[in-house]
Amino acid sequence: MTAAGTAAPDRAAAPDAGVDRAPLARRRRNRMLVQVACLAITAFMAAPMYLITLAAFSTRESLNAFPKSFAPADVSTETLRSFLGATGVVPSFLNSLVVGLLTLVLSVAIGTPAGYALARHVFAGRDAYQLFLLFTRALPIVVLSVPLARFFITAGLSDTVLAVALLHTALALPTTVLITASIFTAVPRDLEEAALVFGCTRASAFRQVVAPLALPGIAAASLFTFVLSWNEVLGAAVLTLTNRTLPAQVLGSLQWSPLPYRFAGGFALLVPALIFIFVMRRYLLNMWGTTLR
Known part of the structure; x- marks a missing residue:
């Protein structure tokens, strides 16, 4: 026992x-x-x-x-108040906000359909097209700014926020297209086909089924686009003289500005980007596919 x-x-x-x-x-x-x-x-x-x-x-x-x-x-707050009271700071801040939002709208409106086409349709030269998109990011910003400045002068868009927004859109479009294409590829095609079977048109199936599932990827592309536009300085400095964005305005006054002015300018450039990231973070996905709250 x-x-x-x-x-x-x-x-x-x-x-x-x-x-x-x-x-x-x-x-x-x-x-x-x-x-x-x-x-x-x-x-x-x-x-x-x-x-x-x-x-x-x-x-x-x-x-x-x-x-x-x-x-x-x-x-x-003496340093920050003196910076905000300097000549041209508030108008340049508003110009940066307008340029960032306009760049965001144009990049999403153009890049999202292009990404959907890359993800859903097979056509000749698709891989070469994606590689060409990456090649556009290899060009230095000065190489793009000088001919664009000549083109905008001819078109009557010189020294305008629209010209800067178009330049920033050209810079952000490759990343927007590739990010949205990868997200649309991850969305199951069966869901879209089921929506078509139940009476949805191609546009309504995209709006009601595909777009909500791809929203985190579109938010990630939007986040990158706004931050890129907000921080870009060389192109804005070349294309504008009076209607400058905030980074271009700060860059143009760094040579003779005191040290407190520079720190206040860096803080003013930092805060809007952080606020936008905080607002958009809820739409992003982490690597396990859960929504960040």
Whole structure:
């Protein structure tokens, strides 16, 4: 009786003793390394933002002090108020907002149908077309800006926000088309065909079935487009003189502007992009396909 009673626990414990714990430990180690890498990337990106914000809300005495403190000591809006009160800053801020939104609308309106065509239709030269789209991003912005400036002067669009928006649209379209094409490829074709069977037209099937499923990809393309347009400076500086965007306005005044003005300009360029990212983040998907809340 005793031998049988002791043999049963030994047999029950035998499977646990034979389990290889190396894969479990490896997965835990890989998960920890991924978390460390994410924290390092976050710190690398957040550190400049924090320093710019700290300098923008510091007094001039704090900026000139040495050694500098990494904690907010004398919080002041004097630097930011002087920057916003400078000549041309508020109009250039509005110009940047108009150019960014117009670029976003044009890129999505043109790039989304093009991405859908690449994903749903097979035609001769499709791969070459996608490669050609990538080649357009290889051209330096100055190479595009100079001939475009001559073209806009001839067309009567010189020194206008529309000219800058058209340039930014040309820069953002390749990425918009490729991102939306990859998203439309991931949307099952069976769902669209089922909508057609139940009486939807091609346009209504796209609007009611395909577009909602592809919304995260369209949001990602929109996010990239707005941030690219908001931060682009060389093309805007070449194409405009009086109707400049905020980056071009800041760049044109950096040579003679004091140090507090530069920090305030960096903060003014940073905030709208962060607000737009915060608004659009709920429409993005992470790599597991769940919506970010």
